[in-house]
Amino acid sequence: MQRRQFNTYLTSILLSTAFSGVAIASTELSYASASVDKEGQHWLVVFNSSAVEKMRYPLPSRAHQVIKHPIKPWALVVARRPGQYLLVVDLTTAKLVKQVDVAQGQDFCGHLQISQNGRYLYTTENTTQTSQGLVVVRDMHNQFNLVQQFSSGGIGPHQLKLSADGNTMVVANGGIHTLDRVKLNLESMQSNLSYIDLTTQKITEQVALPGQEYVQLSIRHIDVNNSDKTLIAMQYQGEMTDKVPLVATHQRGQPLQILAIPDQEFYQLKQYCGSACFDRSGNTVAVSAPKGDKILFWNLAKNQFLGSTKVRDGCGITQGESNASFVVSSGRGKVYKIQANTQKKQPVLNNKSIQWDNHLALMS
C-alpha cells in the first residue's frame, strides 16, 4: 500500500468508528456491498431496505463478494482478484474481527462461501503464476487456520457456491489465465463448471460448453437453488458479433440448458454478464449485464424469457422479499427493487457519492 493510500485508510478507520452507533436493531431486510466513494476509498457498506445506512467499514482496496456469516453477526468481504485480503467485520460494532491472509504465491479470486454450520470458510484462489484454480478451506473455529486446499478443476476459478445439502462445492472455472488482470490465454482458454465432493475433494462432475465455437465463453458467476439447479452467467471473449449463449442452467447428470435471449436484447449486452441470482422460490432468475445497462429475467418453470429492466451500470443482484422479486445495485449509486414478472423497478436508495461494486448480498 502506498503511504498516501494508507493515510486515507487510517483516517477512514477513525471516521468509521464514529458511525458504529448507527447499527440499530431492525426487522427490515438489510443488504451489503463493496463500494467506492468519490475519493477512491473503498468501503464495505451495509444498509437496509429503507435506505438507512447501518454500517460502513473501510477497505484497503477494491473488494468483490460480501457474505453474511450464517450464525455470527459478521460480514465477510474478500478482495477482488488478484486479491490479497479477506476481512471479517462485526456488524454490530463495525470492528474488524479477523484479517485472513492468502498464502504466498496465491491470490484470492473474489468469491467465498461459509458452511451451513458456520465453521468452514471456502474461497476460490489461484496460483499467481499459472492461474491454476484452488478451493481453500479454513476453520473459523480455529483461528481461520488452513484446513486443506484442493484443485478447483480448472484455471482462473471465480464464483463458488455450496449445494443445497452443503456437501458439494460448485465452482465456476473461468478458464482465463491472468497476470495482474492481463488475459494471457484467450486463444486456448477452457472454462468449466465443476462439482466437487467436499468429503473426498474429488471432482464428481464437470461440464463445459460443447463445441469449438464456444471455447471463448468464460463461466464466471453462478447461483444454486434448493433443488441444486445451477444458474450460470457467462462472458464471451470472442467477437462482439458472434451469437453465443451467455446464460444457462445446469442440473447434475444432464447437459447444460441454454436460456435464450432475444436478438434485440442480446446485441446490447456486449457479450458480458455480471451477477446471477435465483429468487426465493428458485423458479425465477435474474442476470445482470452492466455493459448493456440491463437486468434480464427468466421464469425457469415455464422456460420463458420474461424481459429486462434498464439499470445503468447495474451489476449486484440479490433476492428480494417475495417470490420473483430482486434487489439490484448499480455503479451509479442506486439500489432498486425489481419485480421480474413486470420488470418494474422501485428505487430503494440513490447515493451519488458511492459506486456499488459487482455484487450485492442479503444480510438478514
Place this chain on the structure above:
Amino acid sequence: MQQQTIVTLIALSSVLSNSTNATETILDEQRWQEFNQAAISQHIIPSYQQLALQSKQLNTKISGYCAVPTQEKFAMAQQQFKQSLQSWQKIQHIQFGPVTLLMRNFSLQYWPDKKNLGGRQLGMVLKNAAQNDFQDGFDNEFFAKASVAVKGYPALERLLFDKKITLQLHSNPSYCQLMSAISKHVADNAQSISDEWQAELANYDQYSEDDTYESSLEAATEILKALVEPIEALSDGKIAAPLGNELAKMRWRKSESWRSEQSIQNLRSNVATLHNLYSGIAGVNTKQLLTENGAVTLGTKIEAQFQQLTKLLAVIKEPENMQYSQAQFVQLQQAQTELKQLSSSLLAAMKPLEVNLGFNRRDGD
C-alpha cells in the same frame, strides 16, 4: 422512497466527502440539457448527414463505373471511397442511439477482423456468384443472411483496392453487381441512421426512470463516453496493434485501412472529430463546462494536447510498401504516448464535471 431516510444516508456519507473542493459548482440539469442539444445538433446529426451523403455518392460512383466500366471511373470510385470512409471515421465514436440497432455499427464496419472473416466471406460470395451465374441480384434477403463482414466499408475497400480480389473485376460477372449492392446497403443504412436521429431527439425531451435517460446528466454521460473512451482504443487498436513494440515486428496489415492507404488519415479524422466534440461546439461544450466548473487549467491542457496531437499526426505519413522507417516508427510511438496522456486528462476531467462513466461496466470481473 422515504425522503427522510435518504437524507440520513446522504448526511452520513457526506461526512466522508468533506474533503472535496467546497467551491466547485455542480452543473445543473439545464446546463447538461444545453450541452446535449448543442452536441446533437452541431456534431452528431451533421456528421450522420455527411455520412449519408458521402455513402450515397459512393454508391453513385460505383454504379456509374459498373454502367460504363472505364479505368477513370474506377479511380473516381476509389477516390470517393476514401472520402466516404473519412465521413464514417468522423462519427465512428458514437456507439449509442440508432447506430446500435440491428448491429448497424458492425454492419457499417466490421473491424478488427482478426480471423479474416471479410476475406473468406467475400471470397465465398464471389465464388458462388461466378459458379451459379448469379442473376438474382444481391437483394435484402441476401443482406439479411449475409455475414456482417461483407456488408460495410471494409468489404467495399477490398473490392476496390485489394489486388488479389480486383483480379476478378472483369472476369466475374457478379463482381460489379455485388460492389454496387454493398454500397447501396451502406448508403441505405447511413440514411436510416441519419433519419432515425430525428425520432431519437424525443429521448432528450423527457427524462425519467422509465425513459431512455433518467436525467439530462445521464444522457450527457453517453456523449462524454463517446468523447473519452475511444482515445485509448485509437492508441491500442489503431496504432499499437499494427505497429508492435519494435520496427522489425510491425504488421501494418493489422491496421484499419491499409488497402486504401487510409490508416493514418483515419486517425487524423478521429482526432479531429473528437477535438470538435471537446471544444468545437458553439455555445456549450466540454471545455466550456470545465471552465465553468473551476477546472480551467485542465480544460486548457486538454485543448493543448488535442492541438499537439493534430500537429503530430499531420506529419506522419502512410507507410511505403507497408513498412515504416525507424524515425517514422518513433513518431507513431509518440502519437501513442500522446493519446494515452490525452486519455488520462479526459478521464480526470470527469471528476470536476461530476460525471461517472461507469464502474462495473468499465472494469468488472
